[in-house]
Amino acid sequence: MTHSPLRLHVPEPTGRPGHETDFSYLHLSRAGEVRRPPIDAMPADTSDLAFTLVRVLDDDGCAVGPWVPQIDPDRLRHGLRAMMKTRAYDARMLIAQRQKKISFYIQCLGEEAIATAHALALQPGDMCFPTYRQQGLLLARDDISMVEMMCQAMSNQGDPMKGRQLPVLHSYKRAGFFSVSGNLATQFIQAVGWAMASAIKGDSKIASAWIGDGATAESDFHTALTFAHVYRAPVILNVVNNQWAISTFQTIAGGESTTFAARGVGCGIASLRVDGNDFLAVYAASQWAAERARSNLGPTLVEWVTYRGGAHSTSDDPSQYRPADDWQRFPLGDPIARLKQHLIGSGAWSEAQHAQTQKELDAQVSAALKEAERFGTLQGGHVTPLASMFEEVYKDLPAHLREQLRQAGGGD
Ligand SMILES: Cc1ncc(C[n+]2csc(CCOP(=O)(O)OP(=O)(O)O)c2C)c(N)n1
Ligand SMILES: [Mg+2]
Secondary structure, X not given: XXXXXXXXXXXXXOOEOOEOOOHHHHOOOOOOOOOOOOOOOOHHHHHHHHOOOEOOEOOOOOEOOOOOOOOOHHHHHHHHHHHHHHHHHHHHHHHHHHOOOOOOOOOOOOOHHHHHHXXXXXXXXXXXXXXXXXXXXXXXXXXXXXXXXXHHHHOEOOOOOOOOOOOOOOOEHHHOEOOOOOOOOHHHHHHHHHHHHHHHOOOOOOEEEXXXXXXXXXXXXXXXXXXXXXXXXXXEEEEEEOOEEOOEEHHHHOOOOOOOHHHHHHOOOEEEEEEOOOHHHHHHHHHHHHHHHHOOOXXXXXXXXXXXXXXXXXXXXXXXXXXXXXXXXXXXXXXXXXXXXXXXXXXXXXXXXXXXXXXXXXXXXXXXXXXXXXXXXXXXXOEOOHHHHHOOOOOOOOHHHHHHHXXXXXXX
């Protein structure tokens, strides 16, 4: 028998600039269709849930099925406001970058439901290990002021990290927000290690790890899954599948013939694949996973299916590699519009309240930026002196760094 020459398969996205995306590759479930297993389900018994999609809100904005969470209207209004605040904050910071007040920015347009609803499902003292796209975790709770966050992005004299981190890479131990590392996937091993330490101490706190679809291709992701499984670490393993890793489509990281949720089940970890643009589904699945971890039942991997609505960062131009109208055509819609529709439909919200809230948030964000600028901007000065990077690292500065400090114009 003769064989034709071997050849590799190189996955391609179904859409490119000027050629619209065929989103049927997503394999969606209908709202309410997917079962909700008990909290103590065996990991292998969640296998089907790695290939379906947990959804609560249907096309009419009604909450249906076994995953409808117990959440009162006040908390839902807070959630909607948190998403709107995150979007308003991002929009203003993008302008600030174009005005050269900050050097760089990363927005989370279209992904707001994931971090904000997740934040509401955690408890004080739990620790998130976020990527650069989870500013919603901070903005959903009011323990860190927007002014302080903006100062961080401007590396000015109000920046708690004194310009030592890229804009957006926040660090807030007091808010359960571990220092964001630019090195992708490190969050996963760090979170699993923190969760193991919490269990070793006999504490009640859980960890929540964050990673993008692209970064799951890093070996740290797989190492973290092995440790989480073996020791049943109290951790939630969040994979945000926003379809893109800068210009690389999620299939290049291995999302074509399987799902990212299936990685969990394959490692003996309970797994869910969830509509990340459905605030109620995100809240319900986060609660399920948190309850499991807190009850000593071990880790849960959740794949949040969403879409990166904007550019990867202010240094990226997505018109080069994907259709311009892709986000508008994404079948899971816009998380803010969907929760708004639900709340209006249930009589808990109105168009007038929405418009008023939008106005208030825009004003609040502008006022915060004005105040933050008083501490300095990239263009206007008052940024942390270069020499300060040598401080608070070593008790006694080694000779070679003393020399570098001298060259930087500081020290003796
Ligand atoms: C270890 C490592 N490799 C590469 C990069 C460069 N890089 C920064 S963001 C990014 C894309 C990440 O995509 P994904 O994990 O899907 O997250 P998303 O940006 O979509 O939220 C890359 C390759 C990095 N920061 N760290
Ligand atoms: Mg991605």
